[in-house]
Amino acid sequence: GTIQDVKAIGEIAHRHDVIFHTDAAQAVGHIPVDVEKMSIDLMSFSAHKMYGPKGIGALYVRGVKPRVKPDGLFYGGGQERNIRSGTLNVPGIVGFGKAVEISQKEMDAENKRFSEWSGMMLEEFEKIGGVLNGHPTNRLTHNLNVYFPGIEGKSIINSVSKEIAISAGSACTTQLVEPSHVLLALGLDEDTTHYAIRIGMGRFNTLDEIKVAKNKICDSVSSIEKIRVK
Incomplete structure (x- = not known):
């Protein structure tokens, strides 16, 4: 349950021109997370960790300074900017969004x-x-x-x-x-x-x-x- 100093880790990574990814599944929805202040380039998190539907997750990808360009997981319809092709799970996405909204409020x-x-x-x-x-x-x-x-x-x-x-x-x-x-x-x-x-x-x-x-x-x-x- 310890909260690590992600900001310090991100700053060290950036000083050495290293792209920094963090698994924030246990953080988003439970504590404030600021990708800019924490120098996060890539961040993954999941809906079910904040009472949302299972089977849906998200990946934050930094767009500038530096711009991160992940390779696609697999190929197909080109959805999600070719990073994750496949028909979008609309009910899951909506449920995920609502879970985030409620978590921020509570x-x-x-x-x-x-x-x-x-x-x-x-x-x-x-x-x-x-x-x-x-x-x-x-x-x-x-x-x-x-x-x-x-x-x-x-x-x-x-x-x-x-x-x-x-x-x-x-x-x-x-x-x-x-x-x-x-x-x-x-x-x-x-x-x-x-x-x-x-x-x-x-x-x-x-x-x-x-x-x-x-x-x-x-x-x-x-x-x-x-x-x-x-």
Whole structure:
């Protein structure tokens, strides 16, 4: 959930005449993104990450200083300036646009709400030994990644899975057995990465649901800890 200094990365890339692309799927719709101030040349993002329809994404392409000219993915009807030929997904595009509109409107209120919820959860987790992964403040408000020393994340997930959907890693790689390369890059050792759990909060969650999740996870950790000690 850590928010990287994309602006600094873009400036470094431009000083060396390197075209800079960023995958902003987790950012657009959740935090302000300014392609000019951040020196972004190419930026990809997806509708389903902001409650829009699945199967539709977008690519921002800088038009000047520098003008970026991506090669086409494949050839056909020449749509999207020959970058992505094929019949346009009009319903998806309209839904994507509406999702962006709603996300921009709700962003401040949602971030305030998620910040309160994640802070409440983390406070309780830390009381039973939980440790936050990533930056403590410069992070997405709806994402919480923590670990409980000595307790496998999968054990916690399995014990609460009938009522709560959480994961041990990103949704893209959670099926892999290998340790998270992101957590390793943050300085965690391989064993500790297996203790991590990832909690995501969303627009349609309620405070009561967050409290239930918090309590269930705390209860699970306590139960597993008792077994582990024995």
